[in-house]
Amino acid sequence: MSEMWDSVAPGWEANAAFVDEQLAPATEALLDAAGVGEGDAVLDLGAGPGGAGLAAAQRVGSGGSVVLSDVAAEMVAVAARRASALPQVSTGVFDQSAIPVADASFGAVICRHGLMFVEDPVGAVAEARRVLRAGGRYAAMTWDRRELNPWLGLLLDAVGDQFGVPFPPPNVRGPFSLDSAGALSSVLQDGGLDDVTVQQVSTPMRAASLQEWWERVPRLAGPLAMALAGMDADVRDAIAKRALQAGSEAAAREHDGIVFAGSVLIGSGRKAPH
Numbered sequence: 701m702s703e704m705w706d707s708v709a710p711g712w713e714a715n716a717a718f719v720d721e722q723l724a725p726a727t728e729a730l731l732d733a734a735g736v737g738e739g740d741a742v743l744d745l746g747a748g749p750g751g752a753g754l755a756a757a758q759r760v761g762s763g764g765s766v767v768l769s770d771v772a773a774e775m776v777a778v779a780a781r782r783a784s785a786l787p788q789v790s791t792g793v794f795d796q797s798a799i800p801v802a803d804a805s806f807g808a809v810i811c812r813h814g815l816m817f818v819e820d821p822v823g824a825v826a827e828a829r830r831v832l833r834a835g836g837r838y839a840a841m842t843w844d845r846r847e848l849n850p851w852l853g854l855l856l857d858a859v860g861d862q863f864g865v866p867f868p869p870p871n872v873r874g875p876f877s878l879d880s881a882g883a884l885s886s887v888l889q890d891g892g893l894d895d896v897t898v899q900q901v902s903t904p905m906r907a908a909s910l911q912e913w914w915e916r917v918p919r920l921a922g923p924l925a926m927a928l929a930g931m932d933a934d935v936r937d938a939i940a941k942r943a944l945q946a947g948s949e950a951a952a953r954e955h956d957g958i959v960f961a962g963s964v965l966i967g968s969g970r971k972a973p974h
């Protein structure tokens with residue numbers, strides 16, 4: 701798992717500003733759901749290049765602290781570079797299923813698009829709850845249903861259609877593994893959180909052209925990048941043709957570019973105060 705994400709770290713570094721801009725309103729909603737405010741101690745799990753935690757760092761200010769963590773060391777190296785001017789931000793390489801930190805260390809724990817890739821998401825939430833102080837809040841963002849995220853769903857469909865099997869395979873955890881309010885709230889409740897709620901936030905994905913979309917997204921989506929890297933050029937070309945055709949039907953024209961629909965879920969809850 702960490703090797704797969706290490707391999708896409710350069711693509712994430714090149715596109716970090718783009719991802720953070722696409723997700724900016726949703727990220728503010730994530731931080732609100734986690735109750736992040738001035739002076740707080742915040743842990744960002746599965747932080748990748750750190751966009752959500754860096755937004756949290758703006759809120760907590762110089763009197764607070766933020767730890768950007770990820771299982772992939774190359775991702776953490778990107779996050780550390782992006783945080784180099786912020787003394788309140790530190791980094792750590794670890795799996796969110798086994799956080800090497802004492803109980804009750806943080807006032808808020810956030811996870812932006814990292815929980816759905818974990819083999820045991822209930823165990824991961826229970827582990828996040830362990831490191832929360834009593835009354836602290838946890839918030840996780842996951843992708844909403846595939847058909848509400850054609851910017852990614854169509855690319856996965858193009859791979860699946862090429863081989864006549866679903867991609868990623870149903871038994872493999874992927875970007876849409878926690879794509880319903882029911883599934884996400886169950887995971888948070890079963891992980892021991894109280895007062896669990898789930899909200900939906902629109903996250904349209906813009907690109908200058910279909911070609912730019914096709915070149916950018918596979919560099920970010922770990923499972924997709926790994927699958928495409930292992931294919932012959934003619935197979936990749938056939939998949940590109942399918943994706944570009946489907947994309948031309950799904951994307952709307954906007955100003956001098958295109959826009960795809962996008963949607964995320966934000967699930968949150970708190971550790972009981974006593």
Ligand SMILES: C[S@@+](CC[C@H](N)C(=O)[O-])C[C@H]1O[C@@H](n2cnc3c(N)ncnc32)[C@H](O)[C@@H]1O
Pocket residue numbers: 701702705706719745746747748749750751752769770771772775794795796797811812813814817818
């Ligand atoms: C889709 S990326 C999201 C990155 C970042 N949070 C963002 O929104 O820009 C998923 C990230 O989760 C990390 N990840 C996957 N499984 C993990 C685990 N078990 N523990 C910690 N991080 C994990 C990956 O290495 C990757 O950086």
